[in-house]
Amino acid sequence: MAKRQRIVSVTAKQRDELDRLLRRPSVAAGLAKRARAILLLAGGVSVSATGRLVAMQRRHLYKWIERFRQHGVAGLADGKRTGRPPVFSPRSCDPLGQDRLRTA
Template sequence: MGRPAKPLVVSADDRVQLESMARSQSLPAALSRRAQMILRMADGEPQTAIAHRYGVSRPTVTLWRTRYRERGIAGLHNELKPGRPRTTSDEKVAELVNTVLTRKPNGNTHWSRRTLAVETG
């Protein structure tokens, strides 16, 4: 077993925000759990015990410790993942939503992708 990690230093302002996040019912559970892990590390709890408590691996606990140290609370949020860029503009999306919510398709009770595409181009 390696040497124990030093307690994580958390500012008073961050602690207040992390405690709020840890108790939150409206945040995603993963984000709340990350805040709880950071608070436990700040209180000196060993990373192995934290990993066991939350059912994650020790490297996962280390990942969130490192992300918090480097980026603060913002580092606890999920990163954007790469993927195909959007091909539909915000204006077109708004037009489609408006059409679906305000009009009914001719001869049908619900919009399908095909009838919506024919209607809006």
């Protein structure tokens, strides 16, 4: 039987950075899920099993694997999204944001 090749290889520095991400109390849930997936894949777990463990589809895993290969740990972060700007400015004068309330 042929030996399985690892899908992802992680350096010691990258592994430490991924471990630190998982231990941080304020890390985004998606980033933590992706970091855990990369660590599982680097440990030799199959893509299908990793997908079941982190609740992510295989096609999404392959996307994040490719981003990790190209950009390292920084590639696991969410990118900019297009869309409408927020209605309530974080620097609003009114503490409750009511000065910018829209009416229908």
